Amino acid sequence: MLDYDREAVLYDATRGGVPRAEAAAAALLGLVPPSARTLLDIGCGTGLVTGRLIRPGLRVFGADGSHGMARKAVERTGGRVVLGDVRRLPLRDAAVDAVSAIWLLHLVAEASAVVAEAARVLRPGGVFITTVDKDAGHDVGADIDAVLAPHRSFDAAFDRADLIERHAGSCGMRPAGSARFAGHGQGRTPRSTAEALLAGRFRSWFGDGGATAGQLAAELATLPGQDVRRAEPSYVLRAFRKEGRPQSPGR
Numbered sequence: 001m002l003d004y005d006r007e008a009v010l011y012d013a014t015r016g017g018v019p020r021a022e023a024a025a026a027a028l029l030g031l032v033p034p035s036a037r038t039l040l041d042i043g044c045g046t047g048l049v050t051g052r053l054i055r056p057g058l059r060v061f062g063a064d065g066s067h068g069m070a071r072k073a074v075e076r077t078g079g080r081v082v083l084g085d086v087r088r089l090p091l092r093d094a095a096v097d098a099v100s101a102i103w104l105l106h107l108v109a110e111a112s113a114v115v116a117e118a119a120r121v122l123r124p125g126g127v128f129i130t131t132v133d134k135d136a137g138h139d140v141g142a143d144i145d146a147v148l149a150p151h152r153s154f155d156a157a158f159d160r161a162d163l164i165e166r167h168a169g170s171c172g173m174r175p176a177g178s179a180r181f182a183g184h185g186q187g188r189t190p191r192s193t194a195e196a197l198l199a200g201r202f203r204s205w206f207g208d209g210g211a212t213a214g215q216l217a218a219e220l221a222t223l224p225g226q227d228v229r230r231a232e233p234s235y236v237l238r239a240f241r242k243e244g245r246p247q248s249p250g251r
Contacts, residue, residue, distance in 0.1 A: 043104035047073025124244025
């Protein structure tokens with residue numbers, strides 16, 4: 001698990017920076033109902049996406065469990081950030097019109113608890129918008145993927161779309177749309193992928209008796225263009241609407 005307090009300084013530059021954040025924000029806003037007046041971005045990190053969700057008539061807040069991340073987010077949101085566990089948000093019931101979670105649920109084993117908490121703080125008729133299938137989004141059909149595909153599985157992913165839809169349904173939220181956006185600047189190279197494997201990432205891909213990270217790294221080293229980025233990943237957003245009669249804005 002990353003130390004997000006330490007990671008805050010380099011986080012944006014290593015994950016697509018402004019272009020990726022702008023793509024995420026634009027796709028997310030397309031799923032926010034025009035009637036929404038308040039949006040809470042949970043697991044907001046450095047606020048790079050959160051700050052780009054602010055628009056006339058929509059008050060945007062952030063929540064994150066890392067002091068380092070929250071400090072950065074405060075600068076980008078005008079201070080509208082709370083420090084807190086996304087599984088136990090410091091908000092009353094039915095407090096906001098929309099909740100967003102970008103690149104969060106794939107990190108949380110208790111994804112069902114996060115979805116339930118989002119449902120709790122949403123007003124009836126409000127929407128929860130989240131990325132799903134993050135790791136699968138990196139499979140772009142490149143030669144790198146051809147090497148890895150026989151040895152990886154996304155079955156254990158916490159943010160599998162079918163699981164999140166099931167969690168949402170158990171909390172009284174129903175599907176309400178979807179969108180895609182590009183992970184700008186995140187196309188992988190054979191060398192960077194091999195280094196990630198050797199550093200212990202993607203361990204959940206390998207089953208008993210399967211190839212080792214070292215074997216796959218050696219195979220990746222035979223590919224041409226060792227430092228040439230392959231296609232960018234494509235991320236998926238899903239929206240879920242909380243059942244019940246919508247409340248008037250501001251109530």
